[in-house]
Amino acid sequence: MRAMIVKEFRELRRDHRTMAMLFALPVLLLVIFGYAANFTIDSISTQVVGPQAEQVAVVLPPLFDVQGTDAAASSDEARTLVRDDVADVVLDTSTTPPTAYVDGSSLFVAQTASAALGRAGDQVRTEILFNPDLTTSWVMVPALVGLILTFVGTIITSIGLVRERQTGTLEQLAVMPLRPADVIVGKIAPYFLLASLDMLVVTLLGVWIFGVPFRGSPALFALAAATFLFVVLGLGVLISTASQTQGQAIQVALMTLLPQILLSGFIFPLQAMPPAISWIGYCLPLTWFVKVSQGIMLRGAGLDSLWPAFVVLTGMAVAVFSAAVLRFRRDLAPARRASAPDREQVPA
Amino acid sequence: MSASGFGASGVSVRYDDVLALDDVTLAVPAGAVTAVVGGDGAGKSTLLRALAGVVPLTRGSVRAPGRRATGFMPTGGGTWAELTVDEHVDFVAAAHGLRGTDLERRRERLLQATGLHAARHRLASALSGGMRQKLAFGLATLHDPALLVLDEPSTGVDPVSRVDLWRLVAQAASDGAAVVLATTYLDEAERTSSVLVLHEGRELLQGPPDEVVRRSPGHVRRATGAHDPRWTWRRGRELRAWFPADATPTGDPVHVDLEDAVVAAALAREAADA
Numbered sequence: 001m002r003a004m005i006v007k008e009f010r011e012l013r014r015d016h017r018t019m020a021m022l023f024a025l026p027v028l029l030l031v032i033f034g035y036a037a038n039f040t041i042d043s044i045s046t047q048v049v050g051p052q053a054e055q056v057a058v059v060l061p062p063l064f065d066v067q068g069t070d071a072a073a074s075s076d077e078a079r080t081l082v083r084d085d086v087a088d089v090v091l092d093t094s095t096t097p098p099t100a101y102v103d104g105s106s107l108f109v110a111q112t113a114s115a116a117l118g119r120a121g122d123q124v125r126t127e128i129l130f131n132p133d134l135t136t137s138w139v140m141v142p143a144l145v146g147l148i149l150t151f152v153g154t155i156i157t158s159i160g161l162v163r164e165r166q167t168g169t170l171e172q173l174a175v176m177p178l179r180p181a182d183v184i185v186g187k188i189a190p191y192f193l194l195a196s197l198d199m200l201v202v203t204l205l206g207v208w209i210f211g212v213p214f215r216g217s218p219a220l221f222a223l224a225a226a227t228f229l230f231v232v233l234g235l236g237v238l239i240s241t242a243s244q245t246q247g248q249a250i251q252v253a254l255m256t257l258l259p260q261i262l263l264s265g266f267i268f269p270l271q272a273m274p275p276a277i278s279w280i281g282y283c284l285p286l287t288w289f290v291k292v293s294q295g296i297m298l299r300g301a302g303l304d305s306l307w308p309a310f311v312v313l314t315g316m317a318v319a320v321f322s323a324a325v326l327r328f329r330r331d332l333a334p335a336r337r338a339s340a341p342d343r344e345q346v347p348a
Numbered sequence: 349m350s351a352s353g354f355g356a357s358g359v360s361v362r363y364d365d366v367l368a369l370d371d372v373t374l375a376v377p378a379g380a381v382t383a384v385v386g387g388d389g390a391g392k393s394t395l396l397r398a399l400a401g402v403v404p405l406t407r408g409s410v411r412a413p414g415r416r417a418t419g420f421m422p423t424g425g426g427t428w429a430e431l432t433v434d435e436h437v438d439f440v441a442a443a444h445g446l447r448g449t450d451l452e453r454r455r456e457r458l459l460q461a462t463g464l465h466a467a468r469h470r471l472a473s474a475l476s477g478g479m480r481q482k483l484a485f486g487l488a489t490l491h492d493p494a495l496l497v498l499d500e501p502s503t504g505v506d507p508v509s510r511v512d513l514w515r516l517v518a519q520a521a522s523d524g525a526a527v528v529l530a531t532t533y534l535d536e537a538e539r540t541s542s543v544l545v546l547h548e549g550r551e552l553l554q555g556p557p558d559e560v561v562r563r564s565p566g567h568v569r570r571a572t573g574a575h576d577p578r579w580t581w582r583r584g585r586e587l588r589a590w591f592p593a594d595a596t597p598t599g600d601p602v603h604v605d606l607e608d609a610v611v612a613a614a615l616a617r618e619a620a621d622a
Contacts, residue, residue, distance in 0.1 A: 174401070174402045175402060175418055175420035177415040178443050344410065344411045
C-alpha cells in the first residue's frame with residue numbers, strides 16, 4: 001500500500017495541471033467566492049432627467065450613484081438611456097410624481113433599485129423596463145447562450161483537436177498535400193457550425209419555453225455570436241496546442257470556463273464585486289457577450305450603444321484566434337516554418 | 349546521399365535539451381527498401397519524421413519530393429477511429445486531388461491488395477490491428493508516392509499480417525518507390541537493400557545487410573562460461589557474448605546475423621563511450 005501511495009504522489013508531483021487544479025483552483029474559488037459571490041448592490045448607476053433634475057439629483061440616497069443630469073431630456077429619451085445601458089436607473093422628473101425607469105435586464109440591480117424606490121412610497125412611480133416581472137429566466141437565457149457557445153467552442157473543440165495529436169493523425173495531416181489553412185479551417189468549421197446550431201436551438205427554446213423576448217436585431221445577435229465564437233474557438237485551439245491528451249485539454253478548458261461562469265456577471269452581478277475582481281471579469285469574453293446578448297434580446301439595443309462590447313469582442317477574437325492559428329500552424333508544419341533552408345525539395 | 353535519390357545528410361534534431369539525432373546521413377534510393385533499425389530511443393522515428401517533413405532540423409539537410417509525392421505512415425498507423433475504410437480512402441484521395449475513375453481504380457487496387465474489400469464499410473476502430481496497419485499502408489501509397497516513409501509498419505501485427513505487409517512493401521519498391529522504414533524486427537531488415545543502424549541518435553553502421561554483418565565490430569561467441577553480463581545477450585535458448593576487437597574471445601564461434609551485428613555494434617559504442 002505504501003508503494004502505491006508513493007507512486008501516486010510521484011505521479012501527481014509531475015502532473016502540473018492536476019496540481020494546479022488541486023491548489024490554484026481552491027485558492028481561486030476562495031478569492032472569487034469571498035469577494036465576488038455577493039448579491040448585495042451598494043451602488044446603482046443613475047441618470048436624472050427633466051426640469052427638476054439638478055435639485056432631485058442632490059437629494060437622492062447614496063445608493064443611487066448619479067452620473068449625469070439632463071434637464072432637457074424627455075420621457076422617451078429617459079427610456080432610451082436605460083435601453084442603451086447608459087444607466088441602470090433613470091429618474092424622470094418631468095412627470096408627476098417623478099418616474100424611475102429601471103433596467104430589468106440587470107436583475108439584481110433592478111431588485112435592489114425597486115426595493116429602495118418602493119420605500120419612497122407615492123413620491124416616485126417605478127417602471128421596470130424590458131423585464132417587468134423581473135423573471136430570472138429572461139436574464140439567464142441570453143447569458144446561457146454565451147455559456148453554451150463557450151462550452152462547445154472551448155471544450156469540445158480542444159478535445160477534437162487533441163484527438164488528432166493523440167492518435168498520431170496530426171502528423172498524417174501534416175504530410176498530406178493540404179495547406180495549413182485547409183487543415184485549420186477544416187477542423188474548426190464543423191465546430192463553428194455546430195456551435196451556431198446549438199446557439200440557434202437554445203435561443204429558440206428560450207424564447208418558446210420561457211417566453212424570453214427577442215426585441216433587437218437577429219442579424220446583430222448573429223454577428224455578436226460569430227465574433228464571440230471566434231474567441232472561444234481560438235481558446236479551444238490554443239488549449240489543444242498546449243495539451244498532449246484529451247484529459248489535459250479538459251482540465252485546462254475547465255480552468256478557463258470556471259472564471260467565466262463566476263465573473264462574467266452571469267451569476268453574480270459585476271456591480272456587486274470589488275473593482276479588482278470586476279476588472280478580471282471585464283477581461284473575460286463571456287462578460288462582453290452577456291452584455292451584448294442581454295442588450296439585444298431584452299432591451300432591443302443596437303450597435304450605437306453596444307459598439308464598445310463589439311469592439312472588445314472583435315479585439316479579443318483577432319488576438320486569440322491569430323495566436324491560436326499561429327500555434328496550430330507551428331504544430332502542423334514545424335519543418336515548413338520560416339524559409340526551411342534545410343529541406344531541399346526534388347522532383348519525384 | 350545519392351545525387352538522384354532521396355535522403356538525409358548530416359541531420360541533427362534536438363527536442364528541447366535532448367539531442368534525438370546527431371549528424372545522421374541516409375540515402376534512400378528509388379526502387380529499393382531501406383531499413384532504419386535500433387533500440388528504443390535510437391532516433392528511428394525522428395529520422396523518418398525528418399524525412400517526411402514533420403520535424404524541424406537542428407542541422408543538416410533533407411532531400412525529399414514534395415508532399416504530393418510523399419507517403420507517410422506514422423507509428424501506430426495514423427487512422428481515424430470513427431471513419432470507415434471507404435471514408436478513409438475518400439478523405440486521403442480528396443487531399444491528393446484524386447477523383448472519378450482514377451480514384452475508383454486506386455480504391456479497388458487498395459482494397460484488393462490489403463484484403464479489406466469485405467471490411468470496406470467497417471469503422472477503423474472495429475478493424476484488427478493488422479487490418480488497420482494494412483489500411484494505413486494502403487492510404488500512404490494510394491497516390492503512388494515517389495518516397496514512402498513507414499514508421500514501424502509491422503509493430504504489434506500478427507505474423508500472417510506481417511507477411512502481407514511485407515508483400516505490399518516489396519511491391520511498392522518494385523513499382524519504383526523509394527521506401528524507407530523503421531523496424532525493430534531485424535529479420536525484416538535483413539530482407540532490405542540497405543540498413544542504417546542507429547543507437548542513441550548516432551549512426552553505428554550502414555550498408556547492405558550482409559555488409560553490416562561483415563563490418564560488425566569485435567567478436568561474437570556462444571557464451572559457455574562466466575562472461576561479463578554487460579556484454580552478453582540471449583538468442584533463443586543460447587547466450588551470446590561480445591568481445592572487443594583487441595580481446596581474445598572465448599566460446600564457440602557462431603554464425604553472426606544482423607541481430608547479432610546490431611547488438612555488437614551497440615555494445616561496442618557503449619564500451620567506447622564508457
